[in-house]
Amino acid sequence: MKTIAGLPTARGFAAGPVFIYRGDGEIPIREYVIEEHLVDNEMRRLQRAMVETKRDLEGLISVLKERTGRSDVRVFECHLMILEDIVLQDETKNYILKDRLNAEAAVRKTASGARAQFERMNDPYFRERVRDLDDIERRLLKTLIGYDRHPKLELTTPSIVVADDLTPSETVQLPKEYVLGIATNGGSTTSHAALLARALAIPAVTGLGDITSRVSPGETVLLDGTNGAITLSPDKATEADFAALVKRQKDLTEEVASGVPAGTLKDGGEILIYANIHPGVPIAGVKAYGARGIGLYRSEYLWLTNEVEPSEEEQFEAYRRAVEFTAKFMPPGASATIRALDIGGDKMVRGITAKESNPFLGNRSIRYLLSNRDVMRTQFRAILRASAYGHTRLMYPMVSCVEEMTEVACALESIKRELAAEGVEFDRNIKVGAMIEVPSAALLARELAIHCDFFSIGTNDLVQYTMAADRGNEAVAHLYQPLNPAVTKLVKMTLDAAKGAGIPVSVCGESAADPVVGLYWAALGADTLSMSASYIPVMSKLFSSLTRTDLEEYAKIPESLPLGSTAQAIYGACHDWLAAKVPELRENLV
Numbered sequence: 001m002k003t004i005a006g007l008p009t010a011r012g013f014a015a016g017p018v019f020i021y022r023g024d025g026e027i028p029i030r031e032y033v034i035e036e037h038l039v040d041n042e043m044r045r046l047q048r049a050m051v052e053t054k055r056d057l058e059g060l061i062s063v064l065k066e067r068t069g070r071s072d073v074r075v076f077e078c079h080l081m082i083l084e085d086i087v088l089q090d091e092t093k094n095y096i097l098k099d100r101l102n103a104e105a106a107v108r109k110t111a112s113g114a115r116a117q118f119e120r121m122n123d124p125y126f127r128e129r130v131r132d133l134d135d136i137e138r139r140l141l142k143t144l145i146g147y148d149r150h151p152k153l154e155l156t157t158p159s160i161v162v163a164d165d166l167t168p169s170e171t172v173q174l175p176k177e178y179v180l181g182i183a184t185n186g187g188s189t190t191s192h193a194a195l196l197a198r199a200l201a202i203p204a205v206t207g208l209g210d211i212t213s214r215v216s217p218g219e220t221v222l223l224d225g226t227n228g229a230i231t232l233s234p235d236k237a238t239e240a241d242f243a244a245l246v247k248r249q250k251d252l253t254e255e256v257a258s259g260v261p262a263g264t265l266k267d268g269g270e271i272l273i274y275a276n277i278h279p280g281v282p283i284a285g286v287k288a289y290g291a292r293g294i295g296l297y298r299s300e301y302l303w304l305t306n307e308v309e310p311s312e313e314e315q316f317e318a319y320r321r322a323v324e325f326t327a328k329f330m331p332p333g334a335s336a337t338i339r340a341l342d343i344g345g346d347k348m349v350r351g352i353t354a355k356e357s358n359p360f361l362g363n364r365s366i367r368y369l370l371s372n373r374d375v376m377r378t379q380f381r382a383i384l385r386a387s388a389y390g391h392t393r394l395m396y397p398m399v400s401c402v403e404e405m406t407e408v409a410c411a412l413e414s415i416k417r418e419l420a421a422e423g424v425e426f427d428r429n430i431k432v433g434a435m436i437e438v439p440s441a442a443l444l445a446r447e448l449a450i451h452c453d454f455f456s457i458g459t460n461d462l463v464q465y466t467m468a469a470d471r472g473n474e475a476v477a478h479l480y481q482p483l484n485p486a487v488t489k490l491v492k493m494t495l496d497a498a499k500g501a502g503i504p505v506s507v508c509g510e511s512a513a514d515p516v517v518g519l520y521w522a523a524l525g526a527d528t529l530s531m532s533a534s535y536i537p538v539m540s541k542l543f544s545s546l547t548r549t550d551l552e553e554y555a556k557i558p559e560s561l562p563l564g565s566t567a568q569a570i571y572g573a574c575h576d577w578l579a580a581k582v583p584e585l586r587e588n589l590v
């Protein structure tokens with residue numbers, strides 16, 4: 001039996017057979033002969049891809065060394081050796097210089113040649129290197145192309161999917177009924193693929209280094225997404241304990257779904273608990289977990305899944321379904337908050353988002369909409385039309401200044417006039433709000449509040465932009481700290497401004513679902529916490545064990561620590577308070 005530690009990415013526990021997912025095997029590329037004058041350019045592209053791939057591998061090796069010790073990095077050191085092999089490098093360059101092939105074709109040709117040589121050898125060591133070659137080829141091609149591919153996953157029995165990494169589009173295309181859990185070599189806890197795993201209620205562990213080469217198809221593994229671990233070849237006793245844990249979680253979900261409304265405190269007070277959803281995630285499941293409304297509908301997945309611009313009709317149908325479901329099956333007053341298109345950053349859509357050198361700071365989200373008025377018009381028309389079917393709120397992502405709010409308000413008014421002239425039904429007083437997910441928005445919260453009916457704090461991005469730590473990069477995952485005072489000051493600022501303006505605030509970043517952090521946001525005064533539905537039962541159970549007075553006490557914990565305490569110390573103090581107060585939820589605390 002061996003337990004391997006990774007990053008706890010989507011909470012939950014799963015046991016089952018391994019299915020190794022290797023993407024589509026071969027990444028489809030365009031192969032062509034280049035003109036003479038483009039040879040230098042192609043050589044530069046190849047050089048850049050090699051440098052970037054080397055940097056990625058070195059980063060991975062250093063993280064793995066820190067976390068797991070030397071033996072686990074051998075696979076990647078071997079990849080590095082292959083990448084730096086002079087013979088292979090010269091061969092690739094020659095395909096460009098002499099045969100005038102484009103860089104992608106040159107990489108593929110070299111890899112195919114080497115693969116054929118390795119496969120001919122009798123030595124199992126060399127045959128194993130074929131896999132390494134595949135990995136290197138994929139890394140180089142991905143870097144050259146700039147996008148991951150989106151292969152289909154042919155699963156026919158419930159399994160734990162083990163992969164190098166999964167993109168959001170790959171994750172959303174998983175056949176949910178057959179995926180018990182996800183374990184990946186790379187990845188991070190807050191990437192969009194991770195969020196999707198949570199939304200789909202699939203336990204996941206990422207950052208496992210070389211898990212794809214440590215397991216064999218069909219072998220049984222135990223996956224613990226709450227603590228971030230995978231156990232290989234479990235003994236009978238461990239397997240039985242694990243099965244009991246899985247059952248306890250299931251019972252908790254059933255208990256909460258059939259009990260008091262989610263977020264009710266012991267003394268009757270309440271924090272509303274809403275669900276974050278994506279198009280494509282079965283909405284009925286959200287209700288089963290006890291959600292009292294939809295706090296974040298990530299509309300961009302309509303673009304990400306199909307990689308084409310959805311028509312007004314397609315969008316309208318998708319939004320209407322969410323709005324109507326909320327109105328019909330959720331408690332009175334429940335709303336569905338549709339977030340306007342949030343593409344860019346790590347949510348690139350081939351053929352739609354432009355390649356940018358720094359997409360996280362680029363023309364994304366509300367900026368993209370304001371510079372692509374046709375796209376905005378189509379989407380706003382669809383959302384407004386859906387608003388005729390139930391309480392709908394429209395939310396703008398990545399707002400960073402007041403002008404964006406005034407510009408978008410102007411556009412919305414003109415689209416409303418257009419619909420009114422056509423005699424189309426919609427909610428003329430539809431509530432609009434800004435996501436507070438960049439530091440400037442938090443700092444401008446008082447000014448932005450003038451233009452908003454609500455705020456929703458997106459801590460996934462707020463933490464990323466405040467700490468300057470990429471939410472998808474495991475090498476800087478230690479800096480990704482929701483309870484860092486730099487972040488909590490901005491959250492408090494936002495809550496104070498909203499209170500002053502008399503508007504409600506929701507927290508819809510995934511930190512809302514971490515009992516330690518979500519409770520803190522509630523204690524500071526957030527009205528609603530919105531999260532992946534599968535996390536609702538634990539949060540509901542937590543709130544039902546606490547009173548307002550407990551929350552007041554909890555809010556004071558960080559300030560009771562010495563000035564200069566680290567985020568880790570703050571998290572630890574909150575965690576310990578919670579573990580002592582609600583011991584029955586201890587196994588759900590990270």
Ligand code: PEP
Binds near residue numbers: 457461
């Ligand atoms: C956030 O940034 O916290 C958020 C909810 O938006 P997303 O995760 O989709 O970027």
Ligand code: MG
Binds near residue numbers: 458460461
């Ligand atoms: Mg965001």
